[in-house]
Amino acid sequence: MVKKSIIVSLMILFINSYLALANNNCSKCHKNTHLNGKHRDIGCIPCHPKTEKHYSNIFTFNNNNCLNCHKEYENIKNSVMHTRIKEKYQVEKIFYKYDKNFFNKNCAKSCHINSCLDCHEYNTKKHDIDLPQTETCLKCHNGYFVGTDYVGLGIKDDHERYQIGKKLHDKYYLSMLKDIHYEKGLKCNNCHDMISLSKGDIATKRCNECHTINTDIIEHSINAHIEKMECYACHSSWAPMEFGTFFIQFINSKNKKYFRWLTEKNDEYVKSSYFITNSEPLLAKNKKDKYSPVRPQFIYFFTKIVNNVPVGKENKLLAANWKTFFPHTIRKETVLCANCHFNPKKYVLQKDKDRIFLPEKEGLELTNFYNSKNQNIINGKFVTEKEFNEKIKISTKKYKRLYLKKINELYNVLNLIDKNQ
Ligand code: HEC
Ligand code: HEC
Ligand code: HEC
Ligand code: HEC
Ligand code: HEC
Ligand code: HEC
Ligand code: HEC
Ligand code: HEC
Ligand code: HEC
Incomplete structure (x- = not known):
């Protein structure tokens, strides 16, 4: 009886040390690759599968090493951020007659997502995957593409004489009023989450999910x-x-x-x-x-x-x-x-x-x-x-009454300012 349990223990010991060895195998040569955060317990191979030569370090959608575990987000491969079909369709419809390769020449090189890492940047120090910051989205969502407006950057003419002032990702901008949500510390993520992005929904959170309408405000009434x-x-x-x-x-x-x-x-x-x-x-x-x-x-x-x-x-x-x-x-x-x-x-x-x-x-x-x-x-x-x-273009009684009310309100505000000065 005793012998049997020793054998089992030895076997377990053997398996454990084999596994430890396998892991050591990596850390023997690779320093600072210990994992923190949520991926701490998954080992190395699920993300770096074995290849003929060594271990893979490629994380494009095609490679699937992230999606193997995060299957629920598979559909991000069909998102317009990856396929850009909306854009392609528009551009090709317009230019095809004049230049069949217009899209490839002028648009293909610009931003589109091809990997989870485009948004979940790899953090070398932690050897982990970050959640996206507003800045991450702005790598692509800039210029004439909704995004930089959120942080108060307006667009400029192409002429070189305007290429001065505030610079972000090699483009120059005009300083404008920032979105109030940005000022209050909200990130893109607060309204666009992973579920909605991979489903292809334009947004998760609508205005009325965080705000109730104050009907004392004339316009709201x-x-x-x-x-x-x-x-x-x-x-x-x-x-x-x-x-x-x-x-x-x-x-x-x-x-x-x-x-x-x-x-x-x-x-x-x-x-x-x-x-x-x-x-x-x-x-x-x-x-x-x-x-x-x-x-x-x-x-x-x-x-x-x-x-x-x-x-x-x-x-x-x-x-x-x-x-x-x-x-x-x-x-x-x-x-x-x-x-x-x-x-x-x-x-x-x-x-x-x-x-x-x-x-x-x-x-x-x-x-x-x-x-x-x-x-x-x-x-x-x-x-x-x-x-x-x-x-x-209405001049109904209702309009006039509310308009006067508004003017009156503004007038009261003015009076208040005057009194305080
Ligand atoms: C005998 C030493 C050794 C062991 C053990 C080892 N590697 Fe490596 N690995 C290397 C060397 C050398 C490189 C190339 C380093 C470089 O290019 O900076 C490398 C590169 C890599 C790369 C980057 C490949 C690329 O294309 O850039 C990954 C990922 C990697 N190893 C994963 C692993 C994993 C996972 C394990 C354990 C299962 C492991 N390695 C075990 C020596 C080792
Ligand atoms: C959650 C997935 C994940 C796990 C688990 C993981 N890695 Fe990585 N690893 C990455 C990503 C992402 C990169 C960066 C790839 C890039 O920059 O293109 C990377 C890069 C590397 C590199 C290249 C050198 C560097 O640090 O930039 C090595 C070596 C490496 N990993 C080894 C390991 C080892 C060893 C383990 C296990 C202890 C491990 N990785 C576990 C995702 C992972
Ligand atoms: C072996 C399975 C596995 C692989 C491969 C894997 N993950 Fe994960 N990932 C997990 C688990 C488990 C969690 C934790 C889930 C939880 O706590 O709800 C997680 C959590 C995350 C989180 C949330 C982190 C946080 O701090 O909240 C992100 C982002 C993530 N993974 C992205 C990736 C990316 C990108 C890759 C490919 C580089 C990848 N994962 C590969 C299993 C995996
Ligand atoms: C277009 C940008 C973008 C891409 C590409 C992207 N993600 Fe995300 N991901 C996000 C955002 C935004 C969040 C929400 C972060 C937060 O809550 O602060 C998130 C959160 C997550 C989370 C944790 C929270 C949750 O809802 O489960 C996981 C896991 C995750 N992503 C996995 C992946 C994987 C796997 C891929 C690649 C197949 C991927 N992501 C590609 C933007 C992206
Ligand atoms: C690597 C480039 C890239 C990054 C990084 C990126 N996007 Fe995008 N995004 C795109 C492209 C390309 C489109 C499609 C534009 C089109 O069809 O006109 C897009 C479209 C969108 C759309 C509209 C989707 C639709 O169905 O119309 C939303 C919302 C969006 N992105 C949010 C985000 C958020 C939030 C982040 C950061 C977490 C982010 N994106 C990061 C490239 C990117
Ligand atoms: C306060 C919430 C909120 C924040 C913060 C937010 N968005 Fe949005 N976003 C929305 C809503 C709501 C829509 C959908 C509008 C509609 O369809 O009616 C949207 C639409 C979009 C679209 C589609 C644009 C269009 O109308 O064609 C893109 C791209 C986008 N957001 C990117 C971003 C990026 C990048 C950030 C961060 C820089 C960000 N959003 C921050 C709520 C937000
Ligand atoms: C994720 C939650 C969230 C969503 C979604 C959201 N907001 Fe907000 N909003 C906030 C927060 C938080 C503040 C800051 C409140 C404060 O500091 O008093 C704010 C502030 C505001 C303010 C300024 C209020 C003031 O008193 O100065 C306005 C106006 C506003 N939001 C309108 C909108 C509109 C319009 C939308 C839809 C496009 C929207 N919000 C979507 C959370 C949200
Ligand atoms: C016809 C124009 C108009 C529309 C549409 C409108 N608002 Fe307003 N909203 C205003 C005006 C005007 C104010 C007051 C501005 C001031 O006090 O300086 C205001 C104030 C606010 C405030 C500030 C907080 C408060 O209660 O004092 C929030 C939040 C807000 N609106 C959210 C919304 C949301 C959410 C919607 C959509 C359901 C919406 N508004 C639709 C004109 C509008
Ligand atoms: C940002 C633009 C905008 C602002 C600011 C605005 N309105 Fe309107 N208003 C509209 C639009 C658009 C409609 C709807 C027209 C329709 O029915 O298609 C409308 C409708 C109305 C109606 C018709 C309602 C009904 O019952 O038929 C009245 C009255 C009105 N507005 C009064 C006002 C007053 C008073 C103010 C200022 C306190 C104001 N509006 C500010 C755009 C605006």
């Missing part, structure tokens, strides 16, 4: 505002907007050098914009039929130059596509009533006589960037002239 508008139609303080993007393709043309102060996309292309603003958002209706901020996604003009001579029309308008979106620039203060109710430009309905830009004088096919005529929205619809006149 109007049902139409709460029912028909996204909260951020009022509370987005500014939005980066690019009106008109010029792509010039040079083939066998030395005169490309005269465009050297613009962004060099690659050997063939330069890019520039008609104008850029970081200003009060414009409004349209999104897919949920709610009023939402909207901005030009791609208003593309294209010129092809071969042997230093333009081929076909210069600055040909290829698309005038807009997109409803959520600028991450939330502040408490909003614009005043009249700015929304008596301002056609807010709904991209500016009259030609009120323009300051005259693009047709420069040979462009679009006469007014701030008028939705001949432009379209890829994920919603513009407010029509009729809707504006009937539903928004």
Whole structure:
């Protein structure tokens, strides 16, 4: 009897020391690779499977070594962050006729996720995987791509003379008001978590999951505002907007050098914009039929130059596509009533006589960037002239009464300030 248990004990001892040896096997040669955090007990092999030569150190989605355990997030492989299908589809539809390889030349190299480590950065010191910080998301979510607005960075023109000021990831920015949530210490993660990102949902946490509506506020007391508008139609303080993007393709043309102060996309292309603003958002209706901020996604003009001579029309308008979106620039203060109710430009309905830009004088096919005529929205619809006149430009008793109440409130605030001074 005794003998048997000794044998079992010896066997256990043997197995244990074998396992210890196997682990020592790594640490004998690899210092500082002990694991902390949640992966402490899983050993080395699940993440670094054996290869012919040694042990793997590759963590792309295809490799699956993270997904083997975290199967619930498998679907992140189908996310637009990885596939970029939305972008590809738009770009190819527009440029295919002119340059079949436009996407590969101009877009393929830019950011997309290919590995868990793109967001969960590897921390050398701890030898562990970090949870993403806001900064991690901004590696890709910058420039004309929702993200840097959250931390108060506005976009700039491509011309080299604007390349001064605040710099992040090799791009220069304008200092703008930060999102209140950023100021209060909220990260992207507070509203976008792993479950929603891998499911392909745009966000986990909506405004009303953290806030209750204070109906003492005049604007909040109007049902139409709460029912028909996204909260951020009022509370987005500014939005980066690019009106008109010029792509010039040079083939066998030395005169490309005269465009050297613009962004060099690659050997063939330069890019520039008609104008850029970081200003009060414009409004349209999104897919949920709610009023939402909207901005030009791609208003593309294209010129092809071969042997230093333009081929076909210069600055040909290829698309005038807009997109409803959520600028991450939330502040408490909003614009005043009249700015929304008596301002056609807010709904991209500016009259030609009120323009300051005259693009047709420069040979462009679009006469007014701030008028939705001949432009379209890829994920919603513009407010029509009729809707504006009937539903928004209202001088009802209710409107006037509430407007006066608002003015009165502001007046009281002013009095209070005066008294305190
Ligand atoms: C006999 C010494 C030795 C042992 C034991 C050993 N390694 Fe290595 N390993 C090396 C050397 C040498 C390199 C190359 C180092 C370098 O390039 O910096 C390396 C590289 C690696 C790399 C990086 C590979 C790359 O492509 O960059 C990983 C991951 C790795 N080892 C994992 C392991 C794991 C896991 C174990 C244990 C199961 C282990 N190693 C055991 C010597 C060893
Ligand atoms: C949760 C997964 C995970 C586990 C478990 C894990 N590693 Fe790593 N390891 C990584 C990641 C991620 C990297 C960084 C890869 C990169 O930068 O491309 C890495 C890098 C390494 C490297 C390359 C050198 C370095 O530190 O940059 C070595 C060597 C290594 N690991 C050894 C080990 C050993 C030994 C163990 C077991 C004690 C282990 N790893 C356990 C994920 C893991
Ligand atoms: C052998 C299985 C296994 C592998 C392989 C593995 N994990 Fe984990 N991971 C776990 C377990 C278990 C936990 C802890 C879960 C818990 O506590 O709910 C965890 C937790 C995490 C966490 C949360 C950490 C925290 O501090 O809350 C992250 C992020 C993570 N893993 C990412 C990765 C990534 C990225 C890889 C690939 C480099 C990877 N995991 C590979 C099993 C694994
Ligand atoms: C686009 C960025 C992004 C990518 C890519 C990404 N994650 Fe995450 N992950 C997050 C965010 C954001 C969180 C939430 C962090 C927090 O709660 O602070 C998170 C949390 C986690 C957690 C812990 C919390 C939980 O909800 O279980 C695990 C585990 C995890 N990720 C695994 C993975 C694995 C495995 C991969 C690769 C297949 C991956 N992640 C790729 C952004 C990403
Ligand atoms: C390596 C690059 C990269 C990183 C890092 C990254 N993203 Fe993305 N993200 C993308 C790309 C590419 C898209 C798709 C853009 C498109 O389709 O127009 C995207 C889209 C999104 C979307 C919209 C999804 C949809 O269905 O439309 C959200 C939300 C998002 N990212 C959040 C995050 C958050 C939060 C982080 C940080 C935890 C993060 N991303 C980190 C590249 C990245
Ligand atoms: C994850 C929870 C969360 C979500 C989701 C959220 N908020 Fe907040 N919000 C906060 C916190 C926390 C503060 C800071 C509160 C404070 O310090 O008084 C804040 C502050 C604000 C403020 C400023 C309040 C003040 O008194 O100055 C406004 C306005 C606001 N949020 C609007 C929104 C809108 C609009 C949305 C949806 C786009 C939203 N929030 C989504 C948590 C959240
Ligand atoms: C029609 C415009 C409008 C809409 C739509 C709107 N708000 Fe407001 N909101 C305001 C105004 C105006 C204030 C008060 C600003 C001030 O006091 O300076 C305010 C104040 C707030 C505050 C500050 C805290 C407080 O109670 O004093 C929060 C939080 C807030 N709104 C959240 C929301 C959320 C969540 C939604 C969507 C359900 C929303 N708002 C929709 C105009 C709007
Ligand atoms: C207070 C909550 C909150 C925070 C913090 C937040 N987001 Fe969002 N985000 C949202 C909501 C809500 C939406 C979806 C809006 C909608 O569809 O109505 C969204 C949408 C997006 C989108 C899709 C943009 C579009 O409308 O096309 C991207 C990309 C994104 N967020 C990235 C980020 C990044 C990167 C960060 C950090 C820099 C971040 N978000 C921080 C709530 C938040
Ligand atoms: C950010 C833009 C915006 C601001 C600021 C704003 N409104 Fe509105 N308001 C709208 C929109 C859009 C509608 C809905 C039109 C529709 O029905 O389609 C609306 C609807 C209304 C209605 C109609 C409600 C009904 O019962 O039919 C009244 C009244 C009104 N607003 C009054 C005001 C007053 C007073 C203020 C200032 C205290 C104000 N609004 C501020 C955009 C705004």
